[in-house]
Amino acid sequence: xxxxxxxxxxxxxxxxxxxxxxxxxxxxxxxxxxxxxxxxxxxxxxxxxxxxxxxxxxxxxxxxxxxxxxxxxxxxxxxxxxxxxxxxxxxxxxxxxxxxxxxxxx
Numbered sequence: 001x002x003x004x005x006x007x008x009x010x011x012x013x014x015x016x017x018x019x020x021x022x023x024x025x026x027x028x029x030x031x032x033x034x035x036x037x038x039x040x041x042x043x044x045x046x047x048x049x050x051x052x053x054x055x056x057x058x059x060x061x062x063x064x065x066x067x068x069x070x071x072x073x074x075x076x077x078x079x080x081x082x083x084x085x086x087x088x089x090x091x092x093x094x095x096x097x098x099x100x101x102x103x104x105x106x
Contacts, residue, residue: 013038013095016047026084030054033076038095046104049076050091075103 015022016035025034029052037045056078059071077100079090094100 013091023084025050026087029081029087030058036077036091038100040095040098040101043101046101048100048104049074051076051078052081052087053078054081 013036015025016037022034025032033049033051033055035047036050037047039045056076059073063071077091077094079087079094082090
């Protein structure tokens, strides 16, 4: 599944895992995270973690508890909680806006 985001320039993203794993995240976004690959213009594909606000809130609540004293995150895009279509649209908008490539390491 490849998504196209139309903006000032054409940009594309896809789930790094299988399409089935991407669909699983869209159905369970408060429990899972996803990794997407995106292409900014004609540049190489880069990856970023995508999570919902609820997922992030749950992870942060672990800090300072017996379950875990710290949390380490890679570069991530946090999208609003919503339906699968709303979350996909949020990713489309973020990729179309551009600039994600500044937050990931090559």
